[in-house]
Amino acid sequence: MRKTLMFQLICGVLFASITLLLADESRTAKQNQLTKELNVFAAASLSDVLKEISENYAKETGERLVFNFAASSTLERQIEEGAPADVFFSADEEKMDKLENKGLLLPGTRHSLLSNTLVIVVSIDSSLRVNSAFDLTNAAISQVAIGEPSSVPAGIYARQCLTQFGLWQKLKGKCVPTENVRAALAAVESGNADAGIVYKTDARISKGVRVAYEVPVANGPRISYPIAVIRDSREAEAAKRLVRYLGSDGALQVFRKYGFLVDARSH
Amino acid sequence: MSAEELQIVWFTLRVAALSTVLILPFGIVVAWLLARRDWRGKSVVETLVALPLVLPPVATGFLLLKFLGRRGPLGSFLHQYFDLDIVFTWRGVVVAIAVMSFPLLVRAARIAFQEVNPRLEQIAATLGAGRLRIFFTITLPLAARGIVAGALLAFSRALGEFGATILVAGNIPGKTQTIALSIYSLVQLGHDTAAFRLLTISVVIAFVVVWLSELFYRRRDHA
Numbered sequence: 400m401r402k403t404l405m406f407q408l409i410c411g412v413l414f415a416s417i418t419l420l421l422a423d424e425s426r427t428a429k430q431n432q433l434t435k436e437l438n439v440f441a442a443a444s445l446s447d448v449l450k451e452i453s454e455n456y457a458k459e460t461g462e463r464l465v466f467n468f469a470a471s472s473t474l475e476r477q478i479e480e481g482a483p484a485d486v487f488f489s490a491d492e493e494k495m496d497k498l499e500n501k502g503l504l505l506p507g508t509r510h511s512l513l514s515n516t517l518v519i520v521v522s523i524d525s526s527l528r529v530n531s532a533f534d535l536t537n538a539a540i541s542q543v544a545i546g547e548p549s550s551v552p553a554g555i556y557a558r559q560c561l562t563q564f565g566l567w568q569k570l571k572g573k574c575v576p577t578e579n580v581r582a583a584l585a586a587v588e589s590g591n592a593d594a595g596i597v598y599k600t601d602a603r604i605s606k607g608v609r610v611a612y613e614v615p616v617a618n619g620p621r622i623s624y625p626i627a628v629i630r631d632s633r634e635a636e637a638a639k640r641l642v643r644y645l646g647s648d649g650a651l652q653v654f655r656k657y658g659f660l661v662d663a664r665s666h
Numbered sequence: 667m668s669a670e671e672l673q674i675v676w677f678t679l680r681v682a683a684l685s686t687v688l689i690l691p692f693g694i695v696v697a698w699l700l701a702r703r704d705w706r707g708k709s710v711v712e713t714l715v716a717l718p719l720v721l722p723p724v725a726t727g728f729l730l731l732k733f734l735g736r737r738g739p740l741g742s743f744l745h746q747y748f749d750l751d752i753v754f755t756w757r758g759v760v761v762a763i764a765v766m767s768f769p770l771l772v773r774a775a776r777i778a779f780q781e782v783n784p785r786l787e788q789i790a791a792t793l794g795a796g797r798l799r800i801f802f803t804i805t806l807p808l809a810a811r812g813i814v815a816g817a818l819l820a821f822s823r824a825l826g827e828f829g830a831t832i833l834v835a836g837n838i839p840g841k842t843q844t845i846a847l848s849i850y851s852l853v854q855l856g857h858d859t860a861a862f863r864l865l866t867i868s869v870v871i872a873f874v875v876v877w878l879s880e881l882f883y884r885r886r887d888h889a
Binding site (some may be wrong): 472542574575 | 731735736737751753754832836837838839851853854855856
């Protein structure tokens with residue numbers, strides 16, 4: 400008797416959950432017909448600015464942008480493995496080169512849109528005095544959070560920058576490599592890393608860190624954010640429209656507001 | 667194997683072994699209390715112990731990060747008074763994998779204790795043996811195989827832990843990078859052949875450990 404009751408109960412729960420799942424599925428399918436959805440794979444450092452731009456974009460065109468934010472290296476690998484991306488917005492040219500060499504970009508859609516600046520940040524309540532990259536060698540600083548220095552763009556830029564200053568060999572041992580630039584920022588915010596090297600735009604959106612030193616653009620690595628439509632995009636026309644929109648004055652103004660440098664080459 | 671791979675494998679084996687040794691006494695006590703005693707709050711402890719098994723590993727990692735970070739309740743204390751950091755160090759790896767593998771040890775040890783016939787303990791008591799003596803000469807030896815099998819299982823879980831480890835200890839080559847974290851980094855970098863090499867090594871290690879733990883279970887059945 401108890402067994403049959405248990406069985407009925409399990410069947411009921413299963414049935415209910417399947418119905419719910421199917422109902423949800425058909426609803427999203429309907430939504431897709433109404434509004435176009437574009438999958439945008441974008442560098443982690445672009446997350447806040449692109450969210451704001453996507454709201455404007457949805458208002459103007461009715462098209463919805465679905466984002467996948469991660470380190471550009473992670474995204475590049477995902478696209479290579481066939482992830483359904485329509486547009487890729489990378490934080491360095493190298494990742495875009497990789498996809499282009501494999502023929503995964505829609506020809507003629509690639510161009511460089513933005514640039515950025517590197518800064519050294521410390522936690523807002525930190526008493527550390529850092530006035531130059533050289534101060535990172537100070538014994539009071541035991542951990543410096545940077546993006547993973549061989550794959551994550553922000554980490555590669557940080558490594559290049561420290562190498563230019565002749566500090567990389569000295570500081571290598573202190574570096575805590577992170578998943579993406581925002582994870583480096585979070586490590587400094589939480590106080591678990593004494594300092595970090597991130598983009599100026601990341602430092603700007605954080606209330607938990609202060610900029611201790613800004614690497615002058617002339618002395619720093621060349622930072623460049625290229626964008627392109629992915630070859631296998633099913634919405635290639637809509638994707639091209641989005642790429643054009645991101646290069647328009649309206650979008651560039653928002654990028655500037657967040658502290659990005661608008662790359663001269665795109666004009 | 668390259669020197670780096672050797673370092674990663676050796677490091678992983680060492681932290682997993684250390685974590686297993688550390689949780690063993692606690693695991694045995696908790697398992698015995700759950701198997702043999704009735705007390706208030708038992709079901710709460712039971713659930714808490716099993717929690718890391720069912721929670722997403724990153725959720726457990728997040729809790730540990732908040733607790734052990736430099737601003738966390740325990741982390742700030744250790745940092746201030748002992749100048750000891752857990753987050754982003756090898757200690758973080760040990761803590762993360764210890765918490766994640768603890769439930770496996772307790773589960774196996776608890777079953778092992780439950781299978782010990784209480785009459786044997788009662789007989790020992792009538793012959794004048796004290797509680798501790800009964801535990802160490804009767805209960806523990808009879809449950810030993812199950813406990814060792816559980817410890818091996820915990821060890822193998824510790825070898826492969828990823829989610830909690832990457833949050834608490836980061837992924838620092840030469841410092842906190844275990845086999846699992848290294849495979850992840852290699853795939854991210856596109857170094858698939860190197861990832862496959864580490865994968866093969868971890869398959870071999872996992873095979874040996876699981877095989878050993880099965881061996882212990884089976885022997886107990888025959889005894």
